[in-house]
Amino acid sequence: MCIKVIQEITSTHMDLLLSADPNESLIIDYLKRAACFEYRLKEQVVGVIVLLPTRPKTLEIVNIAVSSQQQNQGIGEALLRYALTFAQEQAYQTVEIGTGSTSFAQLYLYQKCGFRMTGIDRDFFLRHYSNEIIENKLVLKDMVRLRIDL
Ligand code: ACO
Numbered sequence: 001m002c003i004k005v006i007q008e009i010t011s012t013h014m015d016l017l018l019s020a021d022p023n024e025s026l027i028i029d030y031l032k033r034a035a036c037f038e039y040r041l042k043e044q045v046v047g048v049i050v051l052l053p054t055r056p057k058t059l060e061i062v063n064i065a066v067s068s069q070q071q072n073q074g075i076g077e078a079l080l081r082y083a084l085t086f087a088q089e090q091a092y093q094t095v096e097i098g099t100g101s102t103s104f105a106q107l108y109l110y111q112k113c114g115f116r117m118t119g120i121d122r123d124f125f126l127r128h129y130s131n132e133i134i135e136n137k138l139v140l141k142d143m144v145r146l147r148i149d150l
Pocket residue numbers: 019020021061062063064065066067070071072073074075076077078097098099100103104105106108109112
């Protein structure tokens with residue numbers, strides 16, 4: 001396993017980031033203020049995770065993505081656990097993450113890693129994304145917020 005700080009965002013990173021969040025202008029905005037890490041497998045970038053300080057002692061995972069060919073091999077879990085260790089070492093007390101209510105695999109993974117649900121941001125995706133998002137045969141409307149206290 002090789003997880004390192006991203007020195008410069010390349011098109012490979014951006015393609016991964018867009019697979020988790022189709023709003024490119026939002027991505028460009030949070031990248032300026034966030035810590036970004038990449039996962040390399042045999043020198044190839046196959047995963048990314050973006051950590052944004054939001055409130056005092058709180059870090060939010062605003063983006064996590066693994067290339068479609070490399071999913072379901074534990075890379076996403078390794079990135080999440082790396083983020084939790086990073087947050088602990090930097091003395092953060094809380095790590096948050098938000099995902100779609102229709103993102104069943106993501107909701108499974110985050111809860112497997114210890115995140116607990118804290119709330120629902122109703123109509124978040126209708127308010128912030130101009131194109132309709134269909135996932136698991138459902139129109140995505142609501143964001144589920146999850147948190148882990150370190
Ligand atoms: N329902 C339930 N569980 C599922 C499903 C499903 N439909 N599909 C896969 N899983 C399970 C797998 O079995 C595995 O669990 P296990 O290890 O206990 O068997 C788990 O989900 C996946 O774990 P990993 O292999 O560690 O994760 P992966 O490397 O596949 O990365 C990620 C997960 C990042 C969500 C990846 O699927 C991805 O990039 N998806 C597209 C982008 C995305 O949706 N990103 C998150 C958006 S939210 C945000 O960025 C804050």
